[in-house]
Structure formats: structure tokens, C-alpha cells
Amino acid sequence: MLLALTRSITCYSLLISEATEGSDPMLAVDAIAEILKREGTEFLIGYPVNPIIEAAARADIRTIIVRQERTGLHMADAVSRVTSGDRIGVFCMQQGPGTENAFGGVAQAYGDSVPIVVLPAGYPRTLTNIPPNFNAFLNYQHVTKSIEQVMVGAAVPDALRRAFTQVRNGRPRPALVEIPADVFREEVPEPLSYKPAPRTRSAPDPRAVEEVARVLVAAERPVIYAGQGVHYAKAWPQLRELAELLESPVTTSLEGKSAFSENHPLSLGSGGRSMPEAVYRFLHAADVILGVGCSFATTSYGVAMPRGKTIIHATLDPADLNKDVVAEHALIGDAALTLEALIAAVREQIKTPRGRAEAVAAEIASVKAGWLEQWMPKMVSDETPLWPYRVLRDLWQTVDVANTIITHDAGSPRDQLSPFWETTTPLSYIGWGKTTQLGYGLGLAMGAKLAHPDKLCINVWGDAAIGFTGMDFETAARERIPILSILLNNFSMAIELPVMPASTEKYRSTDISGHYADFAKALGGYGERVTEPAEIVPAIRRGIEATQSGTPALLEFITQKDFTYSMFGR
Ligand SMILES: Cc1ncc(C[n+]2csc(CCOP(=O)(O)OP(=O)(O)O)c2C)c(N)n1
Ligand SMILES: [Mg+2]
Numbered sequence: 001m002l003l004a005l006t007r008s009i010t011c012y013s014l015l016i017s018e019a020t021e022g023s024d025p026m027l028a029v030d031a032i033a034e035i036l037k038r039e040g041t042e043f044l045i046g047y048p049v050n051p052i053i054e055a056a057a058r059a060d061i062r063t064i065i066v067r068q069e070r071t072g073l074h075m076a077d078a079v080s081r082v083t084s085g086d087r088i089g090v091f092c093m094q095q096g097p098g099t100e101n102a103f104g105g106v107a108q109a110y111g112d113s114v115p116i117v118v119l120p121a122g123y124p125r126t127l128t129n130i131p132p133n134f135n136a137f138l139n140y141q142h143v144t145k146s147i148e149q150v151m152v153g154a155a156v157p158d159a160l161r162r163a164f165t166q167v168r169n170g171r172p173r174p175a176l177v178e179i180p181a182d183v184f185r186e187e188v189p190e191p192l193s194y195k196p197a198p199r200t201r202s203a204p205d206p207r208a209v210e211e212v213a214r215v216l217v218a219a220e221r222p223v224i225y226a227g228q229g230v231h232y233a234k235a236w237p238q239l240r241e242l243a244e245l246l247e248s249p250v251t252t253s254l255e256g257k258s259a260f261s262e263n264h265p266l267s268l269g270s271g272g273r274s275m276p277e278a279v280y281r282f283l284h285a286a287d288v289i290l291g292v293g294c295s296f297a298t299t300s301y302g303v304a305m306p307r308g309k310t311i312i313h314a315t316l317d318p319a320d321l322n323k324d325v326v327a328e329h330a331l332i333g334d335a336a337l338t339l340e341a342l343i344a345a346v347r348e349q350i351k352t353p354r355g356r357a358e359a360v361a362a363e364i365a366s367v368k369a370g371w372l373e374q375w376m377p378k379m380v381s382d383e384t385p386l387w388p389y390r391v392l393r394d395l396w397q398t399v400d401v402a403n404t405i406i407t408h409d410a411g412s413p414r415d416q417l418s419p420f421w422e423t424t425t426p427l428s429y430i431g432w433g434k435t436t437q438l439g440y441g442l443g444l445a446m447g448a449k450l451a452h453p454d455k456l457c458i459n460v461w462g463d464a465a466i467g468f469t470g471m472d473f474e475t476a477a478r479e480r481i482p483i484l485s486i487l488l489n490n491f492s493m494a495i496e497l498p499v500m501p502a503s504t505e506k507y508r509s510t511d512i513s514g515h516y517a518d519f520a521k522a523l524g525g526y527g528e529r530v531t532e533p534a535e536i537v538p539a540i541r542r543g544i545e546a547t548q549s550g551t552p553a554l555l556e557f558i559t560q561k562d563f564t565y566s567m568f569g570r
Helices: 002-020 028-038 051-058 069-082 097-101 103-111 153-168 206-218 236-246 277-285 335-349 357-379 388-398 412-417 440-451 463-478 494-499 501-507 516-522 533-548
Strands: 043-046 062-065 089-093 116-122 146-149 175-180 222-226 250-252 267-270 288-292 310-315 329-332 404-407 456-462 484-489 526-530 553-558
Touching: 028 051, 028 153, 043 051, 043 069, 051 062, 051 116, 069 089, 069 097, 069 103, 069 116, 069 440, 069 463, 089 097, 097 103, 097 116, 103 116, 116 153, 146 153, 153 175, 206 288, 206 310, 206 329, 206 335, 222 236, 222 277, 236 335, 250 277, 267 277, 267 357, 277 357, 288 335, 310 335, 357 388, 388 412, 388 456, 388 484, 388 533, 404 440, 412 456, 412 484, 412 494, 440 456, 440 463, 440 484, 456 463, 463 484, 463 516, 484 516, 484 533, 494 501, 516 526, 516 553, 526 533, 533 553
Parallel strands: 043 062, 043 089, 089 116, 116 175, 146 175, 222 250, 222 288, 250 267, 288 310, 310 329, 404 456, 456 484, 484 553, 526 553
Antiparallel strands: none
16 A cells, blocks of 8 residues: 555656646645635634644734634634635644544534534654554544545645535535645645635525425415524525515524524524424424425434424435435525525415414414513522523623624533524524534634624533633633633533432532633633622623723623523423
8 A cells, every 4th residue: 555655656746747847836835825815714723733824824814823723623613604604714733632632623513514624734644644643534534524635745736625615515514634744845836726616506406496385385384494504505584585475483403593583573493402482382383394404413402303294305415315304395405595496486376475474473472472481580580699591681681682693502501591592683693512512612702703803702601611621711812802701600510410410419420610700810811700690780791891802701600500491392
């Protein structure tokens, strides 16, 4: 194998020397920086040692150095998410430990289908395929959409073209290009004839659209279930138009949250492990469910589709079709083009809405009112330690929700925040959970802030979550990425209490401790510990003020070990 590899390198070098004849040399590493510029990369997030960091700085791309690779990947991930993939987050790291430690960040982006470009250095070619050296090409196979190892400098532009083409087209997921350390110093032919990768869209089969339109028009109780494909296609107006035309209620997955304004009379809210009661009730009473831009993947952190319904599955990726739910009808294509085609086909059959909306809206409003009433005592409680629901409601009432981007974390904060946070603008909530790495939310908020410095970017997390990525609060302070971090400190892994009674009682296995407001201050941020209900809102205001002056703020609320969630059917 080694012999074959050596032979192919020699052949390639021959080809290159012919191609480069008469042109100036350019180093592969500088070609990468130039290509990133052409692809619109405004900041390179990374961790040393990787020579792309130096080359990017020489090319005036802002470099952002994190405290550990995982958070950097989460930041890159958010850049792609909150720009609908218009800007692709790019991350680089060193061979060996850097590549080993970055695995979680790439795996999370893969699980949640986020398009990022990952550029690890590799061991020099003499060592690339020799144990025990960590080989990214071999080890990242199952958490990437495309992956390659560049064996000669001249192949770098083609490899990056392939990677950017993959993240911009079809199902979004990470693309990885591993560059052995000695390849960076090789030359690429000049002039560099690199054009940014195109972004294409595909539309569903018109005959299937006709058929689906008939099913939707005939439905008595349709529900639209929107996933993050709507965000990537920016199909928010089309989703609304179809919902209003059909007078159909709309719910979203966690990833699709904020694709449909949640204060719209037809909104049921979003569903994850916990959900508003209306999501559960309407899905169960539905005859037809139209999933658009969603995977329908079976997950503990998503809505289980009730059996016995007519399922229409509109998705970009046929690999998801008939995987977890049986779909009677399928539309394969971009969510915006799909919805536009459906709107036109439905309008052929019904020119204007049939007058159901008012009754549907009244039913939603009544379920919602009854549901909120049950939770209200905790939301307005003056008890101490604070109820998480009280903190989160005060937060919601204090910030400008439309100009905020918020994300949850794994654990109770996700299940306590997502059903109740009512979004009004697209991409104002970063929902996630196909895999649920504790500590993901911090990097997401930081990446969102980089992409949208004008917005208030918040992560809500628990004291177990901060244990994973907390040190990167220092990155937020050092790099002037002023996020607002809401920490619910209950000195416990509360969500695990019901499943760890013996170890908790005997060995206190779910207890954890820390003073995170002091920690935030020690890292150069604003920190405040809040114990009294009356102090919640003033503290939030002080935190926001700190962010407005360029300092990240961490507000540590001392809360109850609460593990009550709005769950149904589990
Ligand atoms: C990396 C990782 N390991 C383990 C888990 C499993 N897990 C989910 S939530 C949780 C504890 C959460 O505790 P905390 O963040 O304090 O939130 P609380 O429920 O106490 O509010 C654990 C261990 C996970 N999601 N991610
Ligand atoms: Mg906790």
C-alpha cells in the first residue's frame, strides 16, 4: 500500500511540474487562505498549531483562538446556522491531540446536520498512515459528509472546492480536509484559478406536488411540522403562506424552532423532549401531517409522530425517506421551492382560505391558555432557591425577543426553556438535540454573536454543562464576543435525579459545586450571583449593559433542583 502511495505521489509531482511550468509558485498554505477569502470566510476559528492560522492572519482574515477545539467547532457551527449557510463556519486545528480533541464538535455538527468546513493538519506524509498516529481521514469517516486527505500541495484547491461544494449543496453536514503538515509548504500552480463553490437548489417532482396538494386540500385536520430545512432555504414567508392558505396549525422541531412565528394564531409552538400541550394534542388529532425540511428522525429529543396518520415527507435528502416514519407521499427538494410549488398547486384547487382559521386559532388559544395556567405558579413564584421557570420567564419579559438569539443546553435548561420561549423572528432560537453534548450552547451563542454583533446572544445552561466548556468564557472575554450567559446553578445534575436515586443517596453522585459568577469575573467577564426573585430582572439588565459595553456577562441564578418538564406521552 505504501509503495502504491509513493508511486502515486511521484506521478502526481510529474503532472504538477508540467502544470506549473512558467508560472510563479504559491505555497499551499497561502492558497488555502486565499481560497477561504474567496469563499467569504471573515474569521477563522482555530487552535494551534496549524499554519493556516498564520496564513489567514497574513491575508487579513480575523483569527479567533479558543481554549479547546470543541468550542471552536461549536462557534463555526453557529456561524453557518444563523446565516442559513450563507456564511460557512471554518475551523482548523493541529494533528494528533487537536484532531483527537475536536471529535465531539464535528460529531455534534454531523448529528444536527450543520455545514462546516474543518481543516485539520495531519502528521507528515512519512507518518500519516503509521500507528499510533491519529489519522483524521480514517477516524472522522462517520461524522462527516465528505472527507479527504490531501497528498500533494497542488491538490489543495481541488480538495477545498469539493469541500465547499458539499457544504453548500444537498444535505448540510461537515466537510473535512486533512492536510499533512509537510504538504502546507508545497507549491500550488499560479495563478490560482479558484472560483467559490456554487449553491444550487432542486425542486420536487411536479406530479408528486399535484398529488400532495390534493391530499392537503382534502385533509380535515392537517398539521405542518417544519424542520431546519426551512431555515436553510429561508422559506419562512412560504411556510406562512401555505399555513394560512390551508388554515393549518404549524409546529416545528427543535432545530426548526423560529421558522414560524410562535405568536402567530396558527402556531402550536415547537416540540422536543418537552413541548407545549398544543403540539401533542394537535398532532394526535391530525389526519395528515406535512413534514417540511425535516428528517423525521427518531430521537429522545424530538416529537414522536403518532401512528395512523397520513405522512407527507418533504425533505432535501432522500436518505431520510421511509427511514423512521413511513411516508405515504414524498417531495424531494429545497424547502422554499417545495413550498412555492405546493402553494401554487393548492391555490389551483382552493382560491382562497375556506374559513377554518378562526376556529383552529380559538382551539389553539384555549389549549395554550390552560397549559400556561398550569405552569404559571412556578413562573411567578417568589420562592428561594429560585424556580428555573421564574428566571426564564423574567428573562423572556426583559429582553427584546425579536432581536435576541437564544440557545438552550442539554439537561433541564433545554426542557424548561424550549416549550415556553416564544420566538417571533426567524433564526432567533438555535434549537438542537439530535445529539446533546453538554456545553454546546456556549460556543453557539459565541458564534451567533460573531455573525450578528448587533443582536443579544444568550446561552442558557446548567452547572453540569458549564463543567464541559466553561473555560471558553475566557475566549468570549479575550476576543470581545459579548454574549449573555444564563447559568441555572442547582448544585446538581437535576435531570439525572430520577434515574440515579441509589448513587445519589449513598455517594451523592449527582451533586456538583462551584461559584460560577466568581469564575466569570476571574476570566475577565462580568459575573453576578443572583439568589433573590426581586433581583432577577435588575441583574439581567446589568448583564445586558455589560454586553453592550463589549464584556460577556455570566449571571448565575441559584435554583431549585427542579425536574418537572412539559412532557406528554412519555
Ligand atoms: C457530554 C455529555 N455527557 C453526558 C450527558 C448526559 N446528561 C444530560 S443532562 C446531564 C446533567 C445536566 O445537569 P445540569 O447541566 O446541571 O442541568 P440540570 O438538569 O441540573 O438543570 C447529563 C449528565 C450529555 N448530555 N452530554
Ligand atoms: Mg444542575
